[in-house]
Amino acid sequence: MNSFDTAKKLKSSPLGSIFIAMLERIKNLYNxxxxxxxLVVSLNGLLxxxxxxxxxxVQGIVNVLRGLPSYGTRQRNFERMYLQDExxxxxxxxxxxxxxxGYWAR
Incomplete structure (x- = not known):
């Protein structure tokens, strides 16, 4: 059985779909x-x-950073704490x- 068949079986089961969603969230957090x-290395170099x-x-990097944290309160907190000025x-x-x-995805 290859990994594609295993993934299809996991997605079809209720517990498997939750497991797949958790793996995707971990992958997104890592990315x-x-x-x-x-971005921070580039930003510090520019500053x-x-x-x-x-x-x-700088505004280009700030706009990308603005979209990285989890949506909602964490994103607003991150923006207020770090993306206001130099x-x-x-x-x-x-x-x-x-x-x-409370400022970044965990």
Whole structure:
């Protein structure tokens, strides 16, 4: 039996569909964390090079960062805490695991 058949069987069972949904959420969280790490390095490089908060390059990164956390309260908290101005951008930790609980997907 190949992995495609196994996945079809898992999706067809109620417990399997929940398991698949959990795996997809973990994968999305991992992808968001990896994107975050790359974006913060780029953002810090731009800020160190003298780019301002309102520059198109910085705003492009801010817009991508704005969409990474979980929807709802965490996203609003993240935006208020880190995406307001140059000072708050500089407070972004390099590792997303260091972002407080109510601000990032866990």
């Amino acid at each position: 968001a964390n990896e994107q975050y790490k790359e 160190d090079a003298g780019y301002h908060f309102n520059s198109p390059e 000072y708050t951008l500089r407070k972004l930790p390099r590792d997303p695991r260091k972002i407080p609980y």
